[in-house]
């Protein structure tokens with residue numbers, strides 16, 4: 001038997017989640033597939049979403065990987081170029097460039113592209129991570145426009161800091177800032193740019209932010225950026241992280257389990273060992289009590305997560321046997337819930353699943 005740990009990727013769930021994202025608005029939807037499609041395998045995901053009009057990634061390496069896999073759609077580099085050489089690659093490969101600072105703008109002004117570049121102009125509407133500020137952006141666009149280096153289909157884009165909190169007024173302020181910047185560009189240049197604001201949380205909760213292009217990531221993979229949301233109930237988790245019990249033992253009350261002996265049995269306990277650990281991306285900081293499903297039953301993680309294994313208390317799961325299938329997360333146990341036990345979010349857990357875990361497509 002090979003090591004039985006794997007991530008099953010449900011292609012139909014992915015397609016259904018994408019359909020849900022599209023149904024909720026009028027513009028176009030660009031799946032965000034950076035970080036190996038949030039850990040799901042960019043190959044499997046882009047193949048399942050082959051009808052998408054474009055994909056979004058974080059770097060030119062990720063974009064080139066998609067081209068090497070044979071995907072033909074335009075690909076947006078969400079952070080733009082890191083180096084001037086990348087402009088030529090982008091030009092030759094139909095990559096779209098986020099332009100979000102003066103370095104990147106100057107690189108484009110100096111470049112000699114074969115055809116005008118498609119750019120997404122990044123606005124800093126309040127997150128203060130990337131983007132031009134609202135006052136300067138019209139001048140930047142005018143500069144690029146007059147250079148003849150960009151085509152007429154530019155997009156004005158911004159990113160939300162707190163869209164996953166419906167009570168946070170920052171999102172409304174960011175939308176207002178965006179609309180002012182958009183108007184400023186129109187008044188200065190006479191151009192009405194296409195618009196893109198919404199990530200998953202905005203698609204699900206901020207209708208006013210839905211414009212020409214939406215950029216869903218997390219929701220495509222079947223997970224909600226909110227705790228509870230009407231649409232969240234219709235999302236289908238795409239990844240099931242599975243393994244099997246490889247060892248079982250009974251220990252007496254007072255015995256400890258695993259490195260540093262951080263867990264002590266309070267009763268005679270049956271302990272199952274599962275071959276997944278932090279070397280696979282299952283987080284070392286998962287606390288004792290993190291749920292794991294054995295035979296349809298939630299059982300608590302006990303002891304420290306080690307590099308290749310975890311230990312689970314299956315005392316209350318009388319039928320547990322070596323070889324039984326174990327689910328670390330999936331539709332019966334949402335990654336968001338596991339993340340709460342690890343003091344992180346599901347994004348980090350999913351994208352952290354290492355190359356050691358085979359991704360197996362279903363449907």
Ligand SMILES: Cc1ncc(COP(=O)(O)O)c(C=O)c1O
Pocket residue numbers: 032078159198199200201215216217218219225
């Ligand atoms: C610029 C940008 N757009 C869209 C997304 C997708 O966000 P989400 O996964 O929350 O839908 C991200 C993710 O970090 C992003 O950086």
